Amino acid sequence: MTYTIPESTLIAQGAEARLYKGTYLGKSVLIKERFEKNYRHPTLDTRLTKERIKAEARALVKAKSAGVATPTIYLVDYNRRSIFMEYIENSTTLKAFIDEHISKKNDVKDLIENIASALGKVVAQLHAVCIVHGDLTTSNILLKDSDKLLTSQPSSDVSDQFIAIDFGLAKTESTSEDAAVDLYVLERSLSSAHAELPDLFKIIYRSYQKHFKNNSRLKEIIAKYEDVKARGRKRTMVG
């Protein structure tokens, strides 16, 4: 297949990938290119890149069918080390939203409750179909029309404005242990990225449990989560 991408412009560079905005088949697209990492052995780099592109594409599709909004995939191209996906207009990351509208603000209790509950629901929906995201952070959730959130009523479900992105470390056939680690990674990332909101994870976890339909599996994940946390604490045994 040959194609050209007219006028693609670099819009961001993360640790792993460059993001370009372009047009493909008449649509506005985001091109995520996992560029070569020269510090990594080339064999290892190629293997990881392939694995991650594949994992990301699979998880994006599977998440969507589980009811979690994700960008639509248009093309997966191993040679270009790229995924072409829907460009989400008018979006902001959850991290930017929290930093702007919640941190160091007063009277935001209901807003925190709404967004944290929505995030808990999204994670529960993913885990319910055995997808673990692998890198759950507030930077990997996009909000659509985030202004609407500011006027949302207390205890309303705003999860339809949440779009999960960046599934490069995802697994689509995961165990309870994987889900527990996923939660732990989220908790840890919140404690560094939003240290000023220490209760955030508690609300997310509560909502997660509420929205997780399969009770026996939920129990397993909760038990594993406690295990993972305990393992974490032992980490500081030896200097």
Next chain:
Amino acid sequence: MIAIGFEGSANKLGIGIIKDDEILSNVRHTYITPPGEGFLPRETAQHHREHILPILKKALSDAKLELKDVDVICYTKGPGMGAPLNVAALVARTVAQMFNKPIVAVNHCVGHIEMGRLITKSDNPIVLYVSGGNTQVIAYSQQRYRIFGETIDIAVGNCLDRFARLLNLSNDPSPGYNIEQLAKKGEKLATLPYVVKGMDVSFSGILSHAESQYEAWINEGYTKEDLCFTLQETVFAMLIEITERAMAHVGSKEVLIVGGVGCNERLQQMMGVMCEERGAKLYATDERFCIDNGVMIAVAGLLQFRADKCRGTPWTKTNVVQRFRTDDVYVSWRDD
């Protein structure tokens, strides 16, 4: 102001003396176990007991000082192995009482960070702290060294040490050093799990995989050199990846590598490549300072002592603790 630091949290026993920012002496003795064996708390403490007084004497004579000239006694409170920690703490407390000097309890990890910042003159770096007991990616924010990423099971140095035991490599001068030398001659890359979860990493699965595959690999023609090469390429790539993520996350342009594994030249080289591509700067130190030592405890202790208006740690709190997280320490001496 003159500070002396006592460090004995693992198999290295070190005493160092500083005068403000100047290092006057840095003496260390390492407990080396036979090939195939790790170091255990009781024997390690025994080693420390045997060597601590001669090391103290040498540290003083290298610095051309006597204990009465020292202004503050610093020691490692934790984290580490209980029995070895206690040996250094006991001697530190005794010296403090004998000479009526203030004493400061120091977090070992914070010692590594502050020493690294002092030696390299880096200002506000992302810190990769890699040793036998710890694997953490740390960034400073609001009076704490916050842990952004870390191992969710064993430390990278522990993974290397146990891999060296699997290959029956010598522990002299250290298992990691011998892996590094063999890896230089390795060529073929075997397949190992690569486990990055968000900004965290996991090494225990890699080790079990290596243990179960070892014979098969040898039968397939992989040499010990190839396997050391494979292990380093894999685990170091994981470390660089989470460091880079943390840099992207907080927008930092400086990296500092500390801890015993930090003197591995291949790790430094890989980190250098990553930094160059990001337009960032790498700061690293050599084995004198990367590996556990007494100077680092003196450096962090003196900072703490000055910020605390020279009060020192209350006598009743001069104990040791095996578990002591980096982010438990209130960093009173930084004002950024």
